[in-house]
Amino acid sequence: FHRITLSCLPASWYCSVSLLSLGCAPRQRLLLLLLLLITSAFLLLETYQRQLWGTQRRSGTQINKYLSLTESMEATDILNPSLNYGIVVDCGSSGSRVFVYYWPPHNGNPHTLLDIRQMRDRSRNTVVKKIKPGISTLATTPTQASDYLHPLLSFAAAHVPKNKHKETPLYILCTAGMRLLPESQQADIIEDLVTDVPLEFDFLFSRSHVEVISGKQEGVYAWIGINFVLGRFDHPDEEDATVEVTTSSQNQQPISRRRTVGIMDMGGASLQIAYEVPSAITFNSPQEEEAGKSFLAEFNLGCDVEHTQHVYRVYVTTFLGFGGNMARQRYEDQLFNSTFTKNRYLTTQTGLSKDKPYLDSCLPVGLSETIVRDNRTLHLRGQGDWTKCQEAVRPFLGLHNGTMSPRGVYQAPINFSNSEFYGFSEFYYCMEDVLRIGGQYNSEKYSKASMDYCSTQWSTLKQRLENHLYSKQADDSRLKYQCFKSAWVYEVLHSGFRFPTDYPNLKTAQLVYDKEVQWTLGAILYKTRFLPLRDLQQEALRQNHPSWLRSSFVYNHHLFSLCILVVVLAILLYILRLRRIHQREQRQAEVLNLLWVEEGEALLP
Structure with missing residues (x-):
């Protein structure tokens, strides 16, 4: 006895086919079983192919990531x-x-x-x-x-x-x-x-x-934009550097994810730094905690606040007056005031004429320059001593208890053994425009190049500029203040932010993937972070209404096809059965008619 039942439709619908009750001959039963086996094999093969295709798509994710960079240029x-x-x-x-x-x-x-x-x-x-x-x-x-x-x-x-x-x-x-x-x-x-x-x-x-928006928000948006373009919010691959991250959520286990990059941007007037602080911070006092939290921003870039995969804690602050041009202006102001004060008390004439200039260690050798304040002029002559220049600019960092700024601005700890930074604007210009060593930062190489530049005669530097040996962006102003700015950048990095001189993961750049990244990209990423959740909820609502549709033939056309096949076979078998019954009844009627005829003939005299 063979019975095949298929509950492939909603609970109120079902197909039940009894091979014996249909009066099928053994050959027909075998044919029907064979058809069902072939259909089942087809469905299994289709399922396997889908799984195989899904694996191929996952393996191609890395390639698609790089293709998207090309597509973004179209x-x-x-x-x-x-x-x-x-x-x-x-x-x-x-x-x-x-x-x-x-x-x-x-x-x-x-x-x-x-x-x-x-x-x-x-x-x-x-x-x-x-x-x-x-x-x-x-x-x-x-x-x-x-x-x-x-x-x-x-x-x-x-x-x-x-x-x-x-x-x-x-x-x-x-x-x-x-x-x-x-x-x-x-x-x-x-x-x-x-x-x-x-x-x-x-x-x-x-x-x-x-x-x-505040300067803090602007810094966070810039940090988001750079890391997004670099792909640091993607899931890590095997070769990617990762960090262990702890969030402020209670009972939340540390998570391992791709390491983000910190950014430093030095403009003409200000200096900004932003970087992730993966580990929880221990403050030494309530005052330090209150000051520190004003420079920390914790936010969730994910679309669901319940998930912490994209919760980031970022330290960001801006130092006004620490840009390359403003730092030089502060340096000149101090130089001007101190020189005139000394002249007044010591009755000297330093810097009052070209014949007795003030020897400025932060100007190239042989360069004559003037500082004018309140209708008074201070004459300078370049000495080109980079080591002395470093010592001269260091006090302008305003170091206080190991931190930058005279106000003792709190700086969150940096794990220099597992971190990465990008330097933009003056960090790049200072290393590339005339030194031609932009890109991967090496403090020893940078120090030697800066020292050689400062000690070069001004006339030689001018000749090199005229011979187009520097970048297209280089001009007279860059040549004049390169010695000062190279010392200032070095001191900001190693005395201010306390980067080790052997730090291997600092790159200076102007573009990321050949394009300038604006903080506005980070802003729209943050502002639209909940849009995926809206799309996911709408999709879930569509799939769940009505609920039985999700498991019905509407969402599985292969199962639907199988049901149709079984129904068609059942109808064919039923028709064949009716035909046999009709033929059997016809034969029985013919036999009865024949018997009636024979009996009638026998009764006739």
Whole structure:
């Protein structure tokens, strides 16, 4: 007795086929069993192929990561309906810029961030536009703020597909220039933007999308952007350096993940540093804890606050006056005041004329320079002694109890045995423009190159510049102050931030993967971090409503095909059975008719 039952449909539907009850002949039973075995084998083969394809896709993840870098340099496919867009306006002190970003649909893994890239037009140029002056110049005319940004927003609107405007978030983030304004003037400018921008543009925009960000936020966004482009938020591969991370969550076990990079950025006026602090910090006193926490930012880049895979604790601070140009200005101010004070008390004439110049160890040999303050002039002559220059600039770090700044700014510990840093702006210019050793930092090589440069005659340096032996960015100003800036950068690294002289993991760079990384990329990554969760919840809702659909034939066409096959076979067998019954009844009727005929003939006389 053979019975095959298939519960491949919802509970109220089922297929039950009894081979004996259908009156099948042994050959027909064997044929039906053979068909079912072939169908089952087909389903098993299909399942195996899917698993094999999934393995191949996982093994190709590394290749796809590098392919995505190439794809990000191509023109954005605005005809692709699945792409999402976002706009960030950076309102700086000297001008404002708009950046347009895009990203494909999220891959469904809650531990993976959105793959956000900067949009490129048909000519493969990044979609960015800048206007001058800064928005802070509208402090007395705040009602013109929306008109001021109109060219930038129109530019962005022309590049984002029209049918995507309503779902494209717009963020207007203001930095240093606006921070200098009184809060009342800041509020007036923001109010005008919140009121008037939605009247002309239908982007996803609200009051929370306009913000005057702090220097700390700007530093965190820059750190996020650099690490995102470098792929440090991805899951680690076998060859990647990792760190053990502890979060502030209670009963949370340490997690191992890819090591992030710290960043140092020295501009003309300020110096900024930002790096992850993987381990919990032990403070020596409540005062130190209070001061330290003001420089620490802990945030979750993941889409679910319950998961700590992307919780980061970052130390970030800005040192005003520690940029290359401002440091030189502070040095000259001190040089000017101290020299004139000594002249007054010692009745000397140092620096008052070209014949008796002050010998400046931080200028190249033979260079004549002047410092003018309050209609008084101090004459300098380059001495070109890099070692003395180091000693001269070190006091301007304001070291206090082993930390940088006269205020005793707290510095979170750095694990120099398992960390990595990138130096941008002056760190790169100082090592590359004339020394030509940008890239991997080596303190011994850097010291020797700086010492040789400082001790070179000014006339020789000028001749080298005219012969184009330096980078295209090098000019007279760079040549004049290279000796000072090289000593300043060295002291900032090794005396200020206390990097060991044999530290192997510092790189100086201007671009990352041949492109400039803006803090706005980190901003939109942080602002849109919950969007994947929204997509995942919508997908889960679609799959769970109604619940029985998930296990039904609608979501498994192979199972559905099998059910159809069985039903068709059952119908065919039923038809064959009816046909046999009909034929048997016909034969029985013929036999009865024949018997009636024979009996009738027998009864006839």
